[in-house]
Amino acid sequence: MRKELTCKLLVVGGGPGGYVAAIKAGQLGLDTILVEADRLGGTCLIRGCIPSKAIIHAAGTYDEIKAHEGHGKFGISLKDRPKLDFSKTVKWKDSIVDRLSGGIDGLLKKAKVRSVAGWARFRDAKTCDVETKDGIVSITAEHVILANGSHATELPFLPFGGDVISSTEALTLKEVPKEMVVVGAGYIGLELGIAYAKLGAKVTFIEALDQILPLYDKELVQPVLKSLKKHNITVHLNAKAKSFEKNKLSFEDDQGKIQSLKADKLLVTVGRKANLEGWGLDNMAVDMDGPFIKVDNQCRTAMKNVWAIGDLVGEPMLAHKASAQGEMVAEIIAGHRRIFDPVAIAAVCFTDPEIVGVGLSPNEAKAQGIDVKTGKFPLMANGRALTMDAGEGGGFVRITARSDNHLVLGIHAVGPHVSELSGEFAHALEMGARLEDISGTIHVHPTMTESLGEAALAALGLPIHI
Amino acid sequence: MGEYHFKLPDLGEGIVEAEIAALHAKVGDKVKEDQPIIDMMTDKATVELPSPVDGTILSIAGNAGDQVAVGSVLVVFAVEGQGNSDTVSVPEPVEAEKAAPVEEKKPVEKTAEKTAELTLPKKKVSTPQSLKVTSGSKAIASPAVRRKALDENINLDLVPGSGPAGRISHEDLEAFIACGGRIATQTKQKKTAIEEIPVIGIRRKIAERMQLSKRSIPHYSYVEEVDVSELENLRLHMNENRVEDQPKLSILPFIMMATAKAMAKFPQCNAHFDEENSLIHQYSAIHLGIAAQTANGLMVPVVSHAEVRDVWDMAAEMIRVSDAARRGKAKREELSGSTVTITSLGKIGGIVTTPVINYPEVAIIGVNKIVERPMVIKGAVQIRQMMNLSSSFDHRIVDGYNAAEMIQYMKGLLEHPATLFMGE
Numbered sequence: 001m002r003k004e005l006t007c008k009l010l011v012v013g014g015g016p017g018g019y020v021a022a023i024k025a026g027q028l029g030l031d032t033i034l035v036e037a038d039r040l041g042g043t044c045l046i047r048g049c050i051p052s053k054a055i056i057h058a059a060g061t062y063d064e065i066k067a068h069e070g071h072g073k074f075g076i077s078l079k080d081r082p083k084l085d086f087s088k089t090v091k092w093k094d095s096i097v098d099r100l101s102g103g104i105d106g107l108l109k110k111a112k113v114r115s116v117a118g119w120a121r122f123r124d125a126k127t128c129d130v131e132t133k134d135g136i137v138s139i140t141a142e143h144v145i146l147a148n149g150s151h152a153t154e155l156p157f158l159p160f161g162g163d164v165i166s167s168t169e170a171l172t173l174k175e176v177p178k179e180m181v182v183v184g185a186g187y188i189g190l191e192l193g194i195a196y197a198k199l200g201a202k203v204t205f206i207e208a209l210d211q212i213l214p215l216y217d218k219e220l221v222q223p224v225l226k227s228l229k230k231h232n233i234t235v236h237l238n239a240k241a242k243s244f245e246k247n248k249l250s251f252e253d254d255q256g257k258i259q260s261l262k263a264d265k266l267l268v269t270v271g272r273k274a275n276l277e278g279w280g281l282d283n284m285a286v287d288m289d290g291p292f293i294k295v296d297n298q299c300r301t302a303m304k305n306v307w308a309i310g311d312l313v314g315e316p317m318l319a320h321k322a323s324a325q326g327e328m329v330a331e332i333i334a335g336h337r338r339i340f341d342p343v344a345i346a347a348v349c350f351t352d353p354e355i356v357g358v359g360l361s362p363n364e365a366k367a368q369g370i371d372v373k374t375g376k377f378p379l380m381a382n383g384r385a386l387t388m389d390a391g392e393g394g395g396f397v398r399i400t401a402r403s404d405n406h407l408v409l410g411i412h413a414v415g416p417h418v419s420e421l422s423g424e425f426a427h428a429l430e431m432g433a434r435l436e437d438i439s440g441t442i443h444v445h446p447t448m449t450e451s452l453g454e455a456a457l458a459a460l461g462l463p464i465h466i
Numbered sequence: 467m468g469e470y471h472f473k474l475p476d477l478g479e480g481i482v483e484a485e486i487a488a489l490h491a492k493v494g495d496k497v498k499e500d501q502p503i504i505d506m507m508t509d510k511a512t513v514e515l516p517s518p519v520d521g522t523i524l525s526i527a528g529n530a531g532d533q534v535a536v537g538s539v540l541v542v543f544a545v546e547g548q549g550n551s552d553t554v555s556v557p558e559p560v561e562a563e564k565a566a567p568v569e570e571k572k573p574v575e576k577t578a579e580k581t582a583e584l585t586l587p588k589k590k591v592s593t594p595q596s597l598k599v600t601s602g603s604k605a606i607a608s609p610a611v612r613r614k615a616l617d618e619n620i621n622l623d624l625v626p627g628s629g630p631a632g633r634i635s636h637e638d639l640e641a642f643i644a645c646g647g648r649i650a651t652q653t654k655q656k657k658t659a660i661e662e663i664p665v666i667g668i669r670r671k672i673a674e675r676m677q678l679s680k681r682s683i684p685h686y687s688y689v690e691e692v693d694v695s696e697l698e699n700l701r702l703h704m705n706e707n708r709v710e711d712q713p714k715l716s717i718l719p720f721i722m723m724a725t726a727k728a729m730a731k732f733p734q735c736n737a738h739f740d741e742e743n744s745l746i747h748q749y750s751a752i753h754l755g756i757a758a759q760t761a762n763g764l765m766v767p768v769v770s771h772a773e774v775r776d777v778w779d780m781a782a783e784m785i786r787v788s789d790a791a792r793r794g795k796a797k798r799e800e801l802s803g804s805t806v807t808i809t810s811l812g813k814i815g816g817i818v819t820t821p822v823i824n825y826p827e828v829a830i831i832g833v834n835k836i837v838e839r840p841m842v843i844k845g846a847v848q849i850r851q852m853m854n855l856s857s858s859f860d861h862r863i864v865d866g867y868n869a870a871e872m873i874q875y876m877k878g879l880l881e882h883p884a885t886l887f888m889g890e
């Protein structure tokens with residue numbers, strides 16, 4: 001039995017791009033249907049941001065408590081090593097995911113968005129068939145937002161399956177592996193690798209390039225390298241993974257020598273690819289931009305009234321970018337004039353320590369021919385950081401501004417807890433702040449945000465506390 | 467190293483001060499002897515002052531638009547050797563004091579430029595937009611401002627930002643909308659910039675003179691039409707038959723001839739009124755001021771002793787002094803001393819004008835355009851070349867009756883051109 005539905009707006013994909021677009025559209029009075037095959041929340045909520053942060057937090061807590069064993073850090077001592085029941089950790093993580101996913105369902109209902117659970121396959125640009133548990137549902141829409149997301153990139157010589165896992169499986173392990181090898185030292189691999197190291201795994205990284213976190217400059221990466229050492233994590237740079245057999249990874253090291261490493265789990269984190277297959281993209285008549293769907297600054301595809309957002313349309317593959325695009329497209333369909341023109345999109349690595357970056361680094365600005373002033377403030381000189389045991393490890397806040405008018409071009413930080421500073425960083429750039437605006441904002445004492453004010457003063461010449 | 471104090475030289479009889487019209491060099495500049503450094507303007511003439519020495523400029527006594535007394539130190543140079551500062555008793559602090567108020571007088575500029583030295587005044591006040599241009603990136607505005615701009619269909623690149631680094635505030639955007647910014651993305655845009663032009667130099671002189679004239683002289687104007695058909699025939703004939711070194715004649719030399727004759731007959735119109743001493747200086751010589759438009763504004767070069775000139779001579783001299791005035795090369799005596807003035811806008815002369823008397827003269831003859839008009843002559847309509855004379859008089863000195871008589875006399879001369887060339 002075939003059911004036919006029509007609507008003003010069809011959103012395909014219930015991740016942070018799609019569900020936000022659908023809620024916004026519903027709020028704006030558009031008759032909207034959201035199709036999602038899995039649970040609501042997408043990669044971010046089900047297989048990415050949220051579960052990984054839960055695991056990272058649990059791992060961090062476990063690691064901290066271990067530090068109190070015996071010698072009594074801060075005067076707090078434990079007789080025995082804390083016990084880890086990882087299955088309970090996973091359960092706790094799942095409870096957070098469940099709560100948030102259920103929350104999205106509630107929000108969609110509140111916005112009067114109809115949800116259809118099933119896999120959508122497009123017959124043409126405006127019509128799709130959804131395989132639901134109750135049979136095929138055909139949906140015809142005036143507008144379509146494609147928010148199909150992305151998946152972990154597979155290496156042909158290390159296909160996923162068994163003990164070769166992607167980040168998705170890494171978040172649903174039953175137990176902490178004894179030995180874990182991570183291929184790819186980008187932010188996803190490092191976040192998970194460090195977490196499992198803290199949970200007790202012996203972790204080794206295989207990275208093909210000469211640097212971990214290649215998107216960040218050396219200065220920012222330095223504290224992470226220190227932390228890797230502290231957690232006994234080995235990193236093989238300029239190394240090429242070859243094959244994985246009988247829980248042994250063979251790889252070519254930087255000298256060209258073949259080595260082998262034992263691994264209970266081999267985590268492959270070498271990037272993500274847009275989901276372009278299995279849903280009828282060929283029938284949509286949209287243009288491509290390399291491995292992504294081509295869109296303009298309003299997320300319009302080449303096909304009239306077909307829109308694409310999030311990971312489908314390219315880097316940065318970040319949930320908050322997808323949400324912002326989804327919100328914008330819903331508003332455009334509702335008749336508003338909108339364009340996607342952020343000054344910058346902040347990105348955070350939840351490594352140990354965390355890295356946050358918004359806008360241009362000094363090198364990127366120089367490459368554009370801009371004359372810049374930079375200011376750096378070490379967390380070691382920040383009172384609050386010291387009281388949270390976050391002052392060591394070489395963390396800092398760095399600000400980059402134009403020399404001529406002091407317009408802030410970029411803000412970067414590395415250190416524990418710096419992810420929570422990202423909001424002020426992004427806000428400063430969006431508001432068109434100058435160094436004087438930041439140094440002229442009274443930052444609360446004692447907080448780590450003071451470091452930003454000090455970095456601005458440093459760029460202007462004279463910080464107070466160094 | 468010594469200092470050379472360059473005093474403002476005497477620029478002409480009776481001149482006690484002059485205005486700095488333009489600076490061609492600034493403090494800190496190295497200049498060569500005879501290199502033009504400053505233009506000084508007196509009543510009517512602008513004089514280019516060359517540097518008297520090789521040296522570096524240490525100070526200048528003012529900025530464009532400032533008055534400097536004759537004999538006071540205008541420029542101080544650092545020079546090789548002794549200099550001449552020993553011979554001049556102008557202590558340094560005086561220089562500094564002089565320079566300070568000059569700074570305050572500078573036209574308001576919002577540029578980031580804050581050079582301490584005296585610099586040439588900017589021609590226009592820079593708008594914050596210019597700062598935006600230097601930033602070399604897209605408009606700086608908060609997300610809310612950007613969203614509002616989109617809603618209102620406004621290209622933010624066109625909105626002048628008043629904030630630091632050219633940031634566009636809600637107020638900037640609202641002001642832009644209020645003055646019609648909605649159409650900013652179309653080809654025709656309402657413009658909001660105000661150019662501030664300091665009234666200096668010749669423009670200031672013109673303003674002063676016009677104000678003086680209109681304030682102190684009770685003007686009245688008298689308009690009469692003149693049939694110049696005969697005169698035009700004569701003029702064409704003369705032009706066709708002129709010899710090589712004779713200038714081509716416009717109508718103006720004939721009007722100058724008529725004016726010269728009229729002034730001889732009505733000398734009360736050829737006078738200066740000395741209000742302070744309650745005296746009328748009635749001149750026997752007739753020096754004709756010829757109002758001329760120059761790039762810098764209105765100037766009045768003078769054809770002196772019109773009473774002795776014939777029409778060719780009148781034309782040649784008029785062309786010579788007008789050219790000199792236009793090129794800024796007129797001598798001071800060629801720009802002063804007129805006893806009566808003629809003003810003509812030629813082909814754009816209109817029907818009627820109300821000329822402003824060239825103070826302290828008492829009469830000005832305005833020439834309007836020649837047009838063909840149907841005129842009734844002896845009961846029949848004929849097409850005639852008609853021209854109006856619009857003239858103003860100082861009613862304190864010239865009674866209306868006399869003025870009318872004088873213009874009627876000119877009309878008679880011009881309508882019967884042979885009489886222009888006859889003695890009384």
